[in-house]
Amino acid sequence: MNARILTGALLATTLAPSLAFAAEQGGEPAGAWLKLVFYVINFAAFVFVIFYYAGPSTSNYFKERARLIRSDLERLEAAHKQAEEMAERARLRIAGLEDELKKLADEIARETAFQVRKLREAGRAGAERTRRDAELTARALAEDGRRRVRAQLARSAASMARELILKSFEPADQERLVEGFMERIRSEASR
Amino acid sequence: MKGARVARRYARALLEVAERSQVEAWGAELEKLTRMVEAPEILTRLLSPEMSPEARQEALAKIAERLGLSFPLRSFAMVVARHGRIAEFPAIADAYRDLVDDLLGRTRATLTFATQPSEEAVKRVVAGLEALAGKKVIATVKVDNALLGGVTAEIGGKIYDGSLAAQLEEAGRRLAG
Numbered sequence: 001m002n003a004r005i006l007t008g009a010l011l012a013t014t015l016a017p018s019l020a021f022a023a024e025q026g027g028e029p030a031g032a033w034l035k036l037v038f039y040v041i042n043f044a045a046f047v048f049v050i051f052y053y054a055g056p057s058t059s060n061y062f063k064e065r066a067r068l069i070r071s072d073l074e075r076l077e078a079a080h081k082q083a084e085e086m087a088e089r090a091r092l093r094i095a096g097l098e099d100e101l102k103k104l105a106d107e108i109a110r111e112t113a114f115q116v117r118k119l120r121e122a123g124r125a126g127a128e129r130t131r132r133d134a135e136l137t138a139r140a141l142a143e144d145g146r147r148r149v150r151a152q153l154a155r156s157a158a159s160m161a162r163e164l165i166l167k168s169f170e171p172a173d174q175e176r177l178v179e180g181f182m183e184r185i186r187s188e189a190s191r
Numbered sequence: 192m193k194g195a196r197v198a199r200r201y202a203r204a205l206l207e208v209a210e211r212s213q214v215e216a217w218g219a220e221l222e223k224l225t226r227m228v229e230a231p232e233i234l235t236r237l238l239s240p241e242m243s244p245e246a247r248q249e250a251l252a253k254i255a256e257r258l259g260l261s262f263p264l265r266s267f268a269m270v271v272a273r274h275g276r277i278a279e280f281p282a283i284a285d286a287y288r289d290l291v292d293d294l295l296g297r298t299r300a301t302l303t304f305a306t307q308p309s310e311e312a313v314k315r316v317v318a319g320l321e322a323l324a325g326k327k328v329i330a331t332v333k334v335d336n337a338l339l340g341g342v343t344a345e346i347g348g349k350i351y352d353g354s355l356a357a358q359l360e361e362a363g364r365r366l367a368g
Contacts, residue, residue: 153367177355185351
């Protein structure tokens, strides 16, 4: 690399003044060549000094720079790759999320339908139970009323019968009752 | 329940020492002693904790002597008093009466009439009950107007109700449903 740069620099410094000299259509041939040699040597010394002192650090600078650029490039490539992977993952996830949302929506719809059905059935059962309870209550109330009336009638009848007995009970009635009692005892005894 | 068991044990002990000819007489003496002892003014004193057991026995001995009880009954009364069972005399007398009734093949019945019955009516009912029980029946007759009419008999823990009150009640129950 250094050799190519040096060769290039020497050729340039050698040919460029000759071209310029030709364009000026000659001059003093001997003095001009000496000057040229002087300039060339001078320039070569300049180039040598430059290369000797500034070359390594410049080279190092460019090497470091190249390394940094490469490193940056690699890092950026890695970052780019990572970003692409993340994007892919996000895409997949979004696709999955849509499926999940769809499933969830279906499930909610199914559950809602089930709950509605259940509520409707519970409502029907409640109404049926209320109707049955009302019927039972009504029947019980009616039966209770009938029983009360019968009990009242029985009490009244018993009271009337008692009064009647007390008013018109005769010894003959007592005889008949004792005879009836004896019949019962005899039938018990014959068993 | 325990008192009844104890009373039955005492009664059986008395019956076991009695001869067949004595059982009724001893029963009557036991009844007499019981009636005396269960009179509230005497029972309260006999059971008073202020009275010593000896004084209690002495008091009972005097009662027995005054009632003219036979020696075995006086001795029996002393035994009962010594064991602190004076309060059990009524139960002992009942148990003795039941045991004697069993021994002599008879039973007791309580007849309750609505009106004062004729002797002939009582005899008829007693005859019917004897046929039913297969034993001689000793009847206690009572009158209770609440029966309205008819008669009831309680024999051997069973009640036969032929009263008008019961018939009325039954009719009322049927009418009331």
